[in-house]
Amino acid sequence: MxxxxxxxxxxxxxxxxxxxxxxxxxxxxxVTTHPEEHLFVTVHHVLEIWFKHIIFDLDRVIVMLDSDQINQANWLLNRLGEIMRLAEAHWTVLETMTAADFAEFRADLTGASGMQSRQFRQVEVMVGLCETAGPEYIERVEKLWPGLRAEHPRSLRAAFFDVFQRRAISLLDVYRERWTQHDLFQLAEHAFELDRRFQSWRHNHILMVRRQIGIRARGTGGTFFKDYLASTTQYYFFPELFEFRNDLTEAAGGEVMAKGDEA
Ligand code: HEM
Structure with a gap:
């Protein structure tokens, strides 16, 4: 052949x-002669291919939600959560490269870092992080990727909440009436799962970083953990989907402290 x-x-x-x-x-x-660089590049490639597919499906889900095709959107959202679950599994494969091996070729990677992944940022923007992460995040996106936000004026987050508004029902009521409002209940669960999986991907990337270079080492992208990666675990796409669970607990008679006192 x-x-x-x-x-x-x-x-x-x-x-x-x-x-x-x-x-x-x-x-x-x-870019080095070290045999372990092959795995390092492969894992990056695979994740970039998955980011590309996530972007492709996100576009479809947003259109589906905007045309009230909730069942179809649910099917794809569930898939996106599964992809993130798979994406996270790559960290354990990458951890089979020893820290000593990585130290031997890391300097030759010069300034290349995953933080320069445009597709990763595109996924965050499309899901709706600019609406929840605050002005510092937006400033960083605009500076590094001018035009990226404008490419995606409609986020998954906005499309999601507009569905609830059109159906004139609160999250709390959807969960209470979960068997009659099943499509919306599933929508909320899949969105929650996507957020949770993303968060889990971030946390496990950090654990992998701790294993491979240490918590005090400067990244190839130029940052220290405490100045950059640490803050990224505060990013949620749908904080409301986490927050309202307190209301559910409280409404059922559970004790819940005042908002802001939890940290
Ligand atoms: C030995 C392997 C790895 C190490 C030690 C590592 C380390 C780091 C560090 C220290 C940062 C912070 C920025 C910097 O100063 O560089 C970072 C960010 C990032 N890395 Fe990795 N990384 C590794 C593998 C990967 C892989 C395989 C991917 C897959 C695409 C990836 C994706 C990212 C992303 C997307 C960010 C930005 C996170 C954000 O902005 O929330 N990393 N990485």
Missing amino acids: SDTPTPVGSKQFDYAYHLQLDQLLTSMRQ
């Missing part, structure tokens, strides 16, 4: 042609 995939016949094509394997499998650029 030739290395260059070609269409087979006029209407049929083969596996390598369909998947553009010539491009995919020649995009490994090792």
